Amino acid sequence: CAGQQPQPPTAAEQSAMQLQNWTIRGKLGVRSPTDNGSANLTWEQQAAPNYRIHLSGPLGAGATVISGSPGGVSLKRGDEPPLQARNPAQLTMETLGWPLPVNEMFYWVRGLPAPGGASNQQRNAQGQLQSLRQSGWQLNFSEYQNRGPYVLPTRIKAETRAAAGPVKVTLVIKEWLF
Amino acid sequence: DATDDLSRLLQPLGAISGKFQQTLIDERGKVLQKSRGKFSVQRPGKLRWETGAPFPQLLVTNNKKLWLYDPDLEQVTVRPVDKRMKDTPALLLGGKVEEIRGSFNVSSKEGAYQLTPKNAQAPFKTMEIRFSKAGLPSAMTVRDSMGQTTKIKFSGMTANPKLSSSIFNFKPPAGTDVIRDE
Numbered sequence: 001c002a003g004q005q006p007q008p009p010t011a012a013e014q015s016a017m018q019l020q021n022w023t024i025r026g027k028l029g030v031r032s033p034t035d036n037g038s039a040n041l042t043w044e045q046q047a048a049p050n051y052r053i054h055l056s057g058p059l060g061a062g063a064t065v066i067s068g069s070p071g072g073v074s075l076k077r078g079d080e081p082p083l084q085a086r087n088p089a090q091l092t093m094e095t096l097g098w099p100l101p102v103n104e105m106f107y108w109v110r111g112l113p114a115p116g117g118a119s120n121q122q123r124n125a126q127g128q129l130q131s132l133r134q135s136g137w138q139l140n141f142s143e144y145q146n147r148g149p150y151v152l153p154t155r156i157k158a159e160t161r162a163a164a165g166p167v168k169v170t171l172v173i174k175e176w177l178f
Numbered sequence: 179d180a181t182d183d184l185s186r187l188l189q190p191l192g193a194i195s196g197k198f199q200q201t202l203i204d205e206r207g208k209v210l211q212k213s214r215g216k217f218s219v220q221r222p223g224k225l226r227w228e229t230g231a232p233f234p235q236l237l238v239t240n241n242k243k244l245w246l247y248d249p250d251l252e253q254v255t256v257r258p259v260d261k262r263m264k265d266t267p268a269l270l271l272g273g274k275v276e277e278i279r280g281s282f283n284v285s286s287k288e289g290a291y292q293l294t295p296k297n298a299q300a301p302f303k304t305m306e307i308r309f310s311k312a313g314l315p316s317a318m319t320v321r322d323s324m325g326q327t328t329k330i331k332f333s334g335m336t337a338n339p340k341l342s343s344s345i346f347n348f349k350p351p352a353g354t355d356v357i358r359d360e
Contacts, residue, residue, distance in 0.1 A: 029251035060328035079323035
């Protein structure tokens with residue numbers, strides 16, 4: 001069907017591909033068999049793979065920092081020593097009980113498919129990515145907004161089936177800073 | 179001693195309502211987020227902490243259940259209030275004054291009270307609370323074990339306002355994803 005052959009990227013997508021550094025402030029909601037909750041999120045992205053994702057609850061409680069570097073990813077929480085791994089989704093699955101696929105989110109957060117197999121791409125009337133299946137995740141993008149020279153999604157829902165059951169992650173972006 | 183002084187200040191405050199400005203600063207000293215909102219607290223253990231746009235979020239507890247509602251995510255988690263919750267900073271204002279000595283080591287310097295939880299699992303490492311001349315809390319600074327600092331400035335404070343218990347309960351709007359975390 002039409003969704004199969006990848007159409008050429010739209011002008012908006014081409015410009016989003018140039019966007020490599022940002023600070024995002026918003027909310028992250030998680031629903032999973034082992035952990036449920038919502039957190040304030042601050043994502044500082046320098047040139048990939050350098051990033052820092054800070055999650056915290058009301059009054060700054062329960063802060064968690066996930067930081068990526070060329071060497072891999074580390075997760076720091078409370079006074080526990082930082083935990084290291086190669087892959088953020090695997091590290092967050094082991095420590096938080098649900099995977100956060102940060103490597104792919106680097107693309108998804110800009111309304112772009114990540115490199116590698118992406119299927120069932122559906123686009124809206126403006127040619128913006130509306131849904132996608134990739135790396136075992138079903139993604140839904142909505143509420144695209146103009147931010148500076150870019151048109152970016154501000155609500156992303158992602159679902160996957162982890163061993164223990166379904167995991168739903170919702171990212172709501174309130175501020176994009178470049 | 180400092181605990182008695184702090185208890186004397188908190189004792190007459192059976193309830194407080196006011197506004198807050200909150201600044202979240204990470205261990206590098208970088209401001210992560212600024213937010214503002216309003217709150218009401220009532221002894222024992224009742225709290226409503228409502229953060230406004232752009233990061234709206236509502237924390238409500240009636241001392242039995244605790245709701246954390248996020249309108250952006252259309253999600254509310256409901257948890258029974260457990261011991262760990264007793265150590266959250268804002269609940270200090272609504273906590274039983276006699277429990278302060280049991281839960282915290284208190285020292286004071288130039289009118290500011292420093293509290294260090296005796297329970298190692300408490301969600302914060304130190305908390306400082308300052309009072310206005312009128313004897314109402316004016317600021318609270320919370321530091322956690324990751325070096326993160328939450329600075330809260332209070333304003334428009336009312337001591338012992340008449341509060342209906344309904345504000346310490348929460349009914350999720352239609353369509354909200356209710357997550358029970360027993």
